[in-house]
Amino acid sequence: MKNVLGFLLTAATLGFAQQAAAINVFTCEPEWGALVQELGGDRVSAYVATNPFQDPHRVQAKPSLLAQARRSNLVVCTGAELEIGWLPIVLRQSGNDAIQPGKPGYFEAANYVPKLEIPTRLDRAAGDVHPGGNPHIQTDPRNIGRVATALSQRLGEIDPVNAPFYQARQRDFAKRWSAAIERWQKEAAPLRGANIVSHHKSWAYLNAWLGMREIAELEPKPGVEPTATHLEKILTQLKREPARMVIRTPYDDARASEWLANRAKIPAVMVPFTVGGSDKAKDLFGLFDDTVERLLGALK
Amino acid sequence: MLRRILFVAVTAAVMAPGTALAAASDNPTPAAETHAEPGNEQRLQSLEERVKQLESTPPPAPATAANSFNPGISLILSGLYANLSQDPANYRISGFPLPSGAELGPGQRGVSLAESEIALYASIDPYFYGMLTYAIAPDNTASVEEAFVQTTALSHGLTIKAGRFYSGIGYLNSQHAHTWDFVDAPLAYQAFLGTQFGDDGIQVKWLAPTDIFLELGSELGRGRPYPGSDRDKNGFGAGTVFAHVGGDIGASHSWRAGLSWLGTSPQDQELSDMNIAGTAVTNSFSGDTRLWIADFVWKYAPNGNPSQTNFKLQAEYMRRQEHGDLTYDSDGALGATNTASYDARQSGWYIQGVYQFMPYWRVGLRTERLDQGTVDFSSNGSNLARPDFNPSKNTVMLDYNLSEFSRIRVQYALDQSREDVTDRQWFVQYQMSLGAHGAHQF
Numbered sequence: 001m002k003n004v005l006g007f008l009l010t011a012a013t014l015g016f017a018q019q020a021a022a023i024n025v026f027t028c029e030p031e032w033g034a035l036v037q038e039l040g041g042d043r044v045s046a047y048v049a050t051n052p053f054q055d056p057h058r059v060q061a062k063p064s065l066l067a068q069a070r071r072s073n074l075v076v077c078t079g080a081e082l083e084i085g086w087l088p089i090v091l092r093q094s095g096n097d098a099i100q101p102g103k104p105g106y107f108e109a110a111n112y113v114p115k116l117e118i119p120t121r122l123d124r125a126a127g128d129v130h131p132g133g134n135p136h137i138q139t140d141p142r143n144i145g146r147v148a149t150a151l152s153q154r155l156g157e158i159d160p161v162n163a164p165f166y167q168a169r170q171r172d173f174a175k176r177w178s179a180a181i182e183r184w185q186k187e188a189a190p191l192r193g194a195n196i197v198s199h200h201k202s203w204a205y206l207n208a209w210l211g212m213r214e215i216a217e218l219e220p221k222p223g224v225e226p227t228a229t230h231l232e233k234i235l236t237q238l239k240r241e242p243a244r245m246v247i248r249t250p251y252d253d254a255r256a257s258e259w260l261a262n263r264a265k266i267p268a269v270m271v272p273f274t275v276g277g278s279d280k281a282k283d284l285f286g287l288f289d290d291t292v293e294r295l296l297g298a299l300k
Numbered sequence: 301m302l303r304r305i306l307f308v309a310v311t312a313a314v315m316a317p318g319t320a321l322a323a324a325s326d327n328p329t330p331a332a333e334t335h336a337e338p339g340n341e342q343r344l345q346s347l348e349e350r351v352k353q354l355e356s357t358p359p360p361a362p363a364t365a366a367n368s369f370n371p372g373i374s375l376i377l378s379g380l381y382a383n384l385s386q387d388p389a390n391y392r393i394s395g396f397p398l399p400s401g402a403e404l405g406p407g408q409r410g411v412s413l414a415e416s417e418i419a420l421y422a423s424i425d426p427y428f429y430g431m432l433t434y435a436i437a438p439d440n441t442a443s444v445e446e447a448f449v450q451t452t453a454l455s456h457g458l459t460i461k462a463g464r465f466y467s468g469i470g471y472l473n474s475q476h477a478h479t480w481d482f483v484d485a486p487l488a489y490q491a492f493l494g495t496q497f498g499d500d501g502i503q504v505k506w507l508a509p510t511d512i513f514l515e516l517g518s519e520l521g522r523g524r525p526y527p528g529s530d531r532d533k534n535g536f537g538a539g540t541v542f543a544h545v546g547g548d549i550g551a552s553h554s555w556r557a558g559l560s561w562l563g564t565s566p567q568d569q570e571l572s573d574m575n576i577a578g579t580a581v582t583n584s585f586s587g588d589t590r591l592w593i594a595d596f597v598w599k600y601a602p603n604g605n606p607s608q609t610n611f612k613l614q615a616e617y618m619r620r621q622e623h624g625d626l627t628y629d630s631d632g633a634l635g636a637t638n639t640a641s642y643d644a645r646q647s648g649w650y651i652q653g654v655y656q657f658m659p660y661w662r663v664g665l666r667t668e669r670l671d672q673g674t675v676d677f678s679s680n681g682s683n684l685a686r687p688d689f690n691p692s693k694n695t696v697m698l699d700y701n702l703s704e705f706s707r708i709r710v711q712y713a714l715d716q717s718r719e720d721v722t723d724r725q726w727f728v729q730y731q732m733s734l735g736a737h738g739a740h741q742f
Contacts, residue, residue: 223704
């Protein structure tokens, strides 16, 4: 028993001494990984816990996540209960006090943006409701800009030596980003007022940004898989109130939106949703280039 | 005491809904600003959106409400229908005696409440996290399943837990019954750990600062539950050491493997057994018990997305060594009390696979064996013998998960735990969770 404890302590000390120069950032979703990289450049090493083909809610506290959280100086996640099923366990079992909620090493992006669809009634009978509002904030690039400002400050707090570096990169990013937003908005002008159907309530922020109207969701209730009767109901609704397209994330099953698209004779569009969600969505700029391009393509 | 805890839990549950609203954002910035010259319809839409947004912002909850700091509460409700071809009253695992009160076997026939559970948990302060899990059994008894405090402010990968908790040994041991993939625990868990080892004590875990997951842990405890025995002693009655490694292979595969050791020294541990003549007898064991567990789990989901299909393979091997004195007929019921040395090496394993073949639906198979190994009763050999028979069981289950909070399961097992007897067991079970969001444990 004593030998084991002795080994534990020695190994712990060694581990501490090995800490690398670049700060380790544990990000929950690819968009935050990409943003950390934009702001931190070579001064940060970003680990992304989920991939674009995973629903960030349906993730387990798997061993690899624990190992990464243990070594990180900062955790950057969406928050708003998106990661409620696994992040609290990962943090609690990480043995890393720096990244616990309330500490500077814990950053929730959703705290820095105005949230939509905050439920007035909390009841699981309504499906997967998020008390803090819709958590899919990254689909509006203006939110990414807001988070970038707060995140660069946080990076400076965690790594004060490089704070001016992060600030400078944030200013540079903000300039390029607002120019890009202006361009996307111009390009996407034809989408304003377009009726759409979505698979899940993943697009509240995108819709608010581009002025699209979501008239139905394929899921009968958030988090409940589409059913045949519900799809039939939407099909009837579309006869009365036509929509221009059906959109889905890379991780939603394509069959339901294809089914509806075929019968309603409208395009089904997979929108990248996050960085890496499509071939062209290589970084944050590519994400919205491709998002706008795909949506416009569906209007034709 | 039980009543008081229940009362607190119920009161807290009633008061809880108010708190969640307090987290809502209170600065609604209009997100739908118009950029192109808006036509009438567009202006209307933008106004509609603003109204919707304002409407959806709940009034801020009073920040000083007494229930603001109520802990997370979750409730597990579970019920079971069992159809057993053999009388569960004489259920036993031949050759693997357990204390008379041990949780063992398929439970009662017919419809019954299964184990229901109330859990309360929250951060205590910046340094500790606390949790209480209260289990309510179908026979109206309630028990503290877990009640522990855990550090959150230690660095260097260290976590210390104290109180009553399920030991970190093996894979399944630390998981609550409602997260199991089958209705019942594997035979090896029932025979060697009395279903689950949850002792009162202290646990230290250390997570290595490596890319690969490497966790080392050790526990010192009272040794109260089987395979230990409660006794009057200042020191510790049980100790464990365990190591787990794990990681990912590509985006689709994750795995974890582990090796654990449990050592305990039971004193006058009463065991219900059968003698050579087939008569029930109570024996008692004093000595040392050592248990080794090797565990492995592998999970597959295409691109790490489990919502359509996923697969989980899980196996554990246990090896037990007992050395000490066995008193035959310790309560003198047969008037043949005799104490002699006892040495045994026995083992067991299970392997199971669970496949989600379409959303909501999972099918699972489990096969398991116990090996009598070598048992030396010394002079008690005239009364006791291990049967020339290795208990085994094959189980198949199908479950339907309407959401991540509800599950309905059907299970069929061919249970050959009793020598020369096959128990055909049918189960229908529901398991539901409500309240605070459950944990997605690996």
